[in-house]
Amino acid sequence: MAKGHVMVLPMPCQGHVVPLMELSHRLVEHGFEVTFVNTDVDHALVLAALPNGGEALRGIHLASIPDGLADDEDRKDLNKLVDAYPRHMPAYLEALVGEMEAAGRPRVKWLVADFNMGWSFEVAKRLGIRVASFWPASAACLAIILKIPQLIQDGVLNDKGWPERQETLQLAPGMPPLHTSLLPWNNAGDPDGQHIIFQLVCRNNKFSDHAEMTVCNSFHDAEAGAFKLFPNILAIGPLFADKEFQRSVGNFLPEDTSCLKWLDARPDSSVVYVAFGSMAIFDPRQFQELAEGLELTGRPFLWVVRPDFTAGLSKEWLEEFKKRVAGIGMIVSWCSQQQVLAHRAVACFVSHCGWNSTMEAVRNGVPVLCWPYFCEQFLDRSYVTDVWRTGLAVCPGEDGVVTKEEVRCKVESVIGDADFRKRASWLKDNAWRCISDGGSSHENFTRFVDLLSE
Structure with a gap:
């Protein structure tokens, strides 16, 4: 018997679908029923690229909802995407939950959603569904986003997210230095639309309070400084679906083998x-x-x-x-x-x-x-x-x-340079140690599974 029905929702981009698909495979392994929700457009791409039909999904149910954009609109335009989906997708997501229940599927117990889809946390709360947040990028990137109010207060940023000073930021020892001209929300496409990205980021910070746990696809030894700064972000990576590479990770294009x-x-x-x-x-x-x-x-x-x-x-x-x-x-x-x-x-x-x-x-x-x-x-x-x-x-x-x-x-x-490969090999060994029995990512993943099992 399944431990419970988990709905998984990525931001509609390839780089967000892959790690959440990998996480979904892990949840199926641990006895959960998983419904993976793409946008209609991405759903069609994933289905078309699947090798051997649906066999590579190994028990993951695929579902889809519209993203609110017209068929001919550019979905590589992030400004357009993030402007559309908080306005259109909440109603579609709520309807999908109702349709699944009406069709006899078990009630959705948990929503595991991309942090970037914070609007969905509110939908879940309204429907009595518990929420866990997944961050698909580095913990350092999330740390910078969570520090936005402090950066505004310190005069590094203005209230529109643009830098007031040209300088290199380093939030804590061991974290990557980053020039203020290269902040994630200011380098995502047309500068005229960057306020849309920044507003989304700030709204997501507030929505994140609805999540009972935040996990990310990283590991402690790679980002010790970031995890020390935000110990409530739990590293469960590096994620991968299976060592034999037989399971689909939700590619939008067919693989040339x-x-x-x-x-x-x-x-x-x-x-x-x-x-x-x-x-x-x-x-x-x-x-x-x-x-x-x-x-x-x-x-x-x-x-x-x-x-x-x-x-x-x-x-x-x-x-x-x-x-x-x-x-x-x-x-x-x-x-x-x-x-x-x-x-x-x-x-x-x-x-x-x-x-x-x-x-x-x-x-x-x-x-x-x-x-x-x-x-x-x-x-x-x-x-x-x-x-x-x-x-x-x-x-x-x-x-x-x-x-x-x-x-x-x-x-x-x-x-x-042999030193690059030597250091890369050292980091690789640490990654595998973290995801092995007793490692920090393994322990955090166990905590995550235990929470979803409640």
Whole structure:
């Protein structure tokens, strides 16, 4: 008999769906009935990308509700997204709960929701459903968000979230330093819409009082400073669905598995893996500089190029490039990143530094070349380069473009420095110790399961 019915609600973005899907698999393992709620658009993408039908879901029920945007609106525009869903989704979520009960499903006992979907906490409370909050990024990022009132009081920020002073922040010893120009809510798209992001963040801080527990996809040894500052944030990571990579993590694009056989044919620690997540966009010039930089390294590379990664690129140029690097480089539209990073052939990871990617690199002891795109990724870069010292960052030129020479130079520096791999290996060992029996993440996860079992 199931311990209880848990509804899981991510923010409608790939980087938020994955860790909550991983958490859902863990909850199913512990005897809970789980309903995973995506938006209609994301639900359709997940279903289309599922390997072997629904077999990889292993007992997770998928449901969906509208996000409030028109079919043709840009869902990579975060300002648009976060403006729409608090206005439209509460009524749809409430209706879904009623529909499930009417269909004979067990009553929803708990909502485990993304901290960024704070509006749902109020819906749950109104329906008599208990709430636990999940934070999908670094604990340091949440710490900065929770410190917003203090930062305003200290004159670091104005009441609209913009910095009053150009300086480097470090909230506590051991936490990543971050310049005030790179705060997560001020680097999420069109500056004219940043007030929408900031308002959402501030509202979520208030909604978080409804949650009985807040857990995050991190581990103590990676962020000791942040967890000391906010001991009520419980680390339960690094999360992963299963060691065999057989369970779906809710990808929006089908995985190209041919790259795994390609990796099998490469020597140990020889391949440069390049991936920029689900949101980053490169203009044609930056795309070409990156491509030619990878070519200049002379090393085998595996590069994930989503269909929407760049627009306006010359097809003739791309075909010519593919011919030149045939046999050395492989380009795929999407892959099982967790399997790739766990592969013995991978030497380094050129990454946008999303938190999932960062944790996956940490869990596998892979050094990183950081190339952040937006939001909290600059903070994650600071962890890699300043705190853990497991990699380097690219430096754009005065025109904002990272040149091919910079790509070649930094890739060589990351791969050529044995200390990066040594420190990455040390961090990997600590991660596995935290999630093993008796480790801090394991103990925190047990506390979380016990709470949901009440």
